[in-house]
Amino acid sequence: MSDNVRRVVSVIVYNESSTLSRITDLFSARGYNIESLTVAPIPESKYSRLTIVTSGSSRVIEQIIKQLHKLIPVLKVYEHADLVEKEMALVKFPMGENISDIDAICGAYNGKIVNVGTDVIFVMVADEPKRVSNFLNAIKKYHPKEIVRSGAVALER
Amino acid sequence: MQISGAQMVIEALAQEGVTTVFGYPGGAIMNVYDEIYKQENFEHILTRHEQAAIHAAEGYSKVTGKVGVAMVTSGPGFTNAVTGLADAYMDSIPMVVISGQVPMSLIGTDAFQEIDAVGISRSCTKHNYLVTDASDLARVLKEAFHIAATGRPGPVHVDIPKDVTAQIAEFDYSKPVELETYKPVTKGNARQIKKAIEAIAAAKRPLLYLGGGIINANAAYEVRELAKVMGIPAVETFMARGTMGHENPLLISMLGMHGSYAANMAMSETDLVIALAARFDDRVTGKLSEFAKNAGVIHVDIDPASISKLVNADYPIVGDVKNVVEAMLELAPKKIDSARYEPWLETIGHFDSLHPLQYHEDSERIKPQWVIERIGELLGDNANISTDVGQHQMWTAQFYPFSRPRQFISSGGLGTMGFGFPAAIGVKSGAPDKVSINVTGDGSILMNIQELMTAVEYKLPVINIILNNNFLGMVRQWQTLFYDKRHSSTDLSVQPDFVKVAEGFGGIGYSVSTKEEFDAALKDAVEKNVVAMIDVKVHRMENVLPMVPAGGSLFNMMLEYKDK
C-alpha cells in the first residue's frame, strides 16, 4: 500500500464548460493531489484530452480511475506505464548570461532560444518531464528570472 | 412544436409519465409554476419547506420505484434543497430536481437570489445541468430522467434560468437519448459468474451479504430464490431490510454497528462473502482489517467504483444485480448442493440462541423496542415504515417484521434527521393503500414539523409515532458510553405539547404512556385515517444494543450495558 508513485492518467472527455470542474472537484473532494493537468480539444471531435499527473498507491489510482469513469461526460480513461510523455518549459534569462552556453544546454534537451528582447532572452525545451527537471537543474547557475512548465502531455503507444 | 421553456418542462414531465411533483415556488421558477397552474397531467404537492419537497420525492421514489420529481426556486429555495439532494445521492435514489435560476443576463452579477447552484450540487448529484438555451431542454430533461434511473441510480439536478423558461424554441421529445460517454454495464460477465458459482460450491460457510442496491434493482424476489436454491444464509444491511422477509428461515438479521450477534458472528466466521449490491459501508464492516478476515469475496455491483473500494473482491462482477442473480440461478441448481451448508446453518442457529436480539421489559415505562414490535403486530405487512434518524431508527430496523422490499424507507447514507415525516408523506402519495407510518424521535420530528400542514392539506394521513425519550437519544447514548455520561446539549426535557401541535395544524394527537393507550391510539389513528401524532413516553435511558463501537471489530460487540 505504500507504493506511492507518480502516475499519468489520460482522460478523454466530452467538451462542455463544466467538465473540467467536475474532474478537479473529484480530485479535491477525495483528497487526491493533482501534480499537473493539461487540457485541450482533440482536433475534429467533440472531445478533449486531459493529461493528469498524480501520485498514489495502486489502490488509490484504481479508485481515481473508477471515479473518473463514473462522471457522465467521461468517455475513456487510460492509466498505464506505456506512454510517450512530453512536457515543455519556457525560461526567461537576463541578457547578461552566457547565451552560447545556454543555447548548447537547450540543444541537449530538445530546445532552443525562441525570443530575444532588449534585456531578456527566452528559451524553450520539450522533453520527458524528468529530463525537463534535469534541464532546469542544469540552467540554475545562469540565474533564470522566471520558469514556466506546461505540465505533461502523453499518448499511449 | 414551438413552445416556451416552461411549457417544455410540463411537456417533458408528462411524457415521462410523472403523476406527482413536490415543490415550492419563487421568483425564478414562476414561469414554470404558471404552466403548472394550467395543466392537469400531474398533481403538484406544495410542501412547507424545500428540504421536505426533496425528501417527499425520495419517499415517493423509494416506495414506487419511479423517478421522484421536485421543483424549487433559485437561491434559498435551492440551498434548502441541498440536504435532500445529498441524501438521495448517498442512498442512490433516482430523482430529477428542477430549480429556477436568475436570468442569463444576471448570472455572475450577485443578483438577487442568485447562487451557483450547479457548483453546489456537483458534489451531491449523479449529474447536473445548467440549461442556457431552451432548445436544449428536451434533450437535457430526457437525459436527466435516463441518467437518474439507469446504472447506479441517483439524483440529477437541472438548473434553468428564468429567461430560458420564457424563451420560445422547438421542442421534440421523441429523439432517443444519445450519450456516447454513459453506457452502464448491466449484464455480468458470464465467466466471472461461473467462477463465482464454483467458489460457492467449494465453500463451507458461505454468506449472502445483501445491500440496498437489490431493492433499487427490484431484485429481492430473485435473491430470495437464489438463497433458497443454494441453501445459503443471508445478512441484510440496514438499506436492504425487507429483501428476504422476516419469516425467511435463511435470514439471519441485520449486520453492522447495531446488527444482531448472529449476523455479525456469521460475517466474522464465513469463508466466502457473497456481496450483492452492498458497498461495505463503515457502519457495516467495523474495523476493515478484521472484517470477514478469512473469507473470499464475491462482489456484485452495478457501480464498478464500489468494487474493491474498501474490501478487495476476489470475484468482481460488474452488472445489474437482477441480471447477475438470474444468471446465477441458472447455474446454481446443477453446481451447488445445499446440504453441504447445513452444519453452517446449525452454527448460526447456535449464535442466535446464544444472544438473540432482545430487550428487557420495564414495569414503569414503555420500552421503545416494544412499540416497534407492537406496530409490527398490529400492522405488519399493511404498513410502510419510514423513520427519522437516531435510536428509534435503529430499533425499527432491528425489531420491525419487514416482509417485502420498499416497505422500509429511511435515510441510511447521510442519516438526515427530518427525513422521516416528509418521506412518509411521499410514501403515502405513492402507495395510498398502505398505512404510512413515520417512526420518529422527539428531536427529529421538530426538524420538519411544518409538514403537518402539507399532510393535512393534501389529506395524506401519515401517522407519526414519536418514541419520546426527552433526549437526542442516539447522541446521548454515545455520551453515556464514551463521554463518561456528560450529556452535553442532548437533554430535550423542554418540549412542545405534541398533541396540541398536531391539533393546531388540523391533525389528531395522542399522548401515550401505557401499552393499552398505545394500542388504542394506533387503532384509532388508523381507523380515522387522518394525520396523526402519537407521542409515546418511553424509557429515557434505553440504549441501542448490541453495538459495535465505531472502528471496532464486528465480533467484539457490546451486548449489555450495566450502569455502574
Ligand SMILES: Cc1ncc(C[n+]2csc(CCOP(=O)(O)OP(=O)(O)O)c2C)c(N)n1
Ligand atoms: C440533521 C442532523 N443533525 C444532527 C444529526 C446527529 N444526530 C444523529 S442521531 C441524533 C439524535 C436524534 O434524536 P431523536 O430524533 O430524538 O431520536 P432518538 O435517538 O432519541 O431516537 C442526532 C442529533 C443528524 N443525524 N442529522
